[in-house]
Amino acid sequence: AQSVSQHNHHVILSEAASLELGCNYSYGGTVNLFWYVQYPGQHLQLLLKYFSGDPLVKGIKGFEAEFIKSKFSFNLRKPSVQWSDTAEYFCAVNAGGQNFVFGPGTRLSVLP
Amino acid sequence: DGGITQSPKYLFRKEGQNVTLSCEQNLNHDAMYWYRQDPGQGLRLIYYSQIVNDFQKGDIAEGYSVSREKKESFPLTVTSAQKNPTAFYLCASSIGPPEGGYTFGSGTRLTVV
Numbered sequence: 001a002q003s004v005s006q007h008n009h010h011v012i013l014s015e016a017a018s019l020e021l022g023c024n025y026s027y028g029g030t031v032n033l034f035w036y037v038q039y040p041g042q043h044l045q046l047l048l049k050y051f052s053g054d055p056l057v058k059g060i061k062g063f064e065a066e067f068i069k070s071k072f073s074f075n076l077r078k079p080s081v082q083w084s085d086t087a088e089y090f091c092a093v094n095a096g097g098q099n100f101v102f103g104p105g106t107r108l109s110v111l112p
Numbered sequence: 113d114g115g116i117t118q119s120p121k122y123l124f125r126k127e128g129q130n131v132t133l134s135c136e137q138n139l140n141h142d143a144m145y146w147y148r149q150d151p152g153q154g155l156r157l158i159y160y161s162q163i164v165n166d167f168q169k170g171d172i173a174e175g176y177s178v179s180r181e182k183k184e185s186f187p188l189t190v191t192s193a194q195k196n197p198t199a200f201y202l203c204a205s206s207i208g209p210p211e212g213g214y215t216f217g218s219g220t221r222l223t224v225v
Contacts, residue, residue, distance in 0.1 A: 009152065034213060043116075044202065044216040090154060100214070102147075102154035 002027045004093050004103035012109045013081055021076040021106050023091030033074040034092040034100070035065055044090070050074065061085070083112045114139045116217035118203050123222045125190070125197070133188045133220045135203035141215070142208055144186035148172060149200040149219070158201075161186055190222060198224045 007022030025031065035047040048059025055067040065076045074091060091103040116137045125131045137144065143162045147155040157170030161180040175194025180186050190197045200221050204214035 004154070036216075043218040044204075044214075046213045049213055092155075100155075100157075102156075104152050104154045 002093055002095055002101045004091055004101050006089075006091055006103040006106045008106050009104070010107045010109070012111065014111050015083055016080050017110075019076070019078040019081045019085070019108070021089055021091075021108070023074045023076065023103060024072050025074070025091075025093045025101070026072065027093060027095050029095055032094040033065075033067060034094070035059065035063070035074075035076050036090045036092060036102075037087045038090070038105075039087045047076070047089075081108075081110050083110045086110045116203055116205055116215055118201075118217035118220050120220060121218070123220055125222065125224050127224055128192045130189055130191050131222065133190065133201055133203075133222070135186045135188065135217060136184055137186075137203075137205045137215075137217075138184060139205055139207070139215060140183070141205035142183070143206045144180070145204040145206075145214065146170075146176070146178065146186070146188045147202045147204065149202055155202065158188065197222055 003026045005024050033050040036044045037047045038044045047063050048057050050057045050067045058064045063078050067074050088105045088107050090105045092100045094100045119134045145160040146158040149155050156172050158176050159170055159178040161167035164180055164183050167178050167180050175191055177189045200219050202219045203217040206214050
């Protein structure tokens with residue numbers, strides 16, 4: 001069965017710090033990879049997705065993620081975080097079919 | 113604006129009662145999904161429906177039921193058989209296969225008292 005792990009439960013950063021949130025998945029075949037964000041009191045929104053091609057994917061709000069197939073990883077990065085990036089971030093994997101497998105989420109708190 | 117509407121936002125239920133959560137979409141999406149979100153566990157799939165009058169169990173369907181009589185609507189009933197129903201419930205839709213990503217509703221927080 002597929003599984004997704006996220007390295008950190010809660011990350012606390014100051015504004016302007018760089019961010020990297022880890023995501024690893026367990027599935028040997030072709031996968032589609034996603035990062036979703038849930039801002040406080042709001043619904044889940046798609047940040048970025050990877051299907052194929054360039055393993056460095058750029059998303060909204062300055063986020064990017066790099067797919068490293070050999071490491072089964074899809075880490076999310078942002079060079080300089082803002083207070084408004086405070087949210088919960090979910091990595092998800094789809095290996096075909098109707099189901100996504102979501103990671104447990106990482107809560108990001110950015111201190112002003 | 114197109115989107116998914118879940119209602120109510122907060123719901124309280126007494127033990128032993130069934131309760132139905134509403135999910136409506138005006139995106140003309142074929143597929144709809146119900147997820148349950150628990151702290152530290154991510155999202156887990158309860159049921160999904162790819163077309164009207166058809167639905168499939170997800171990973172944690174026990175104690176839940178759904179219907180899909182209209183394309184726009186996919187209500188979820190939490191029955192008294194669900195042993196731990198207190199959770200945050202998210203409805204989502206996709207235009208076809210979910211590889212393109214989901215559109216999520218804003219969720220319903222169910223608390224059993």
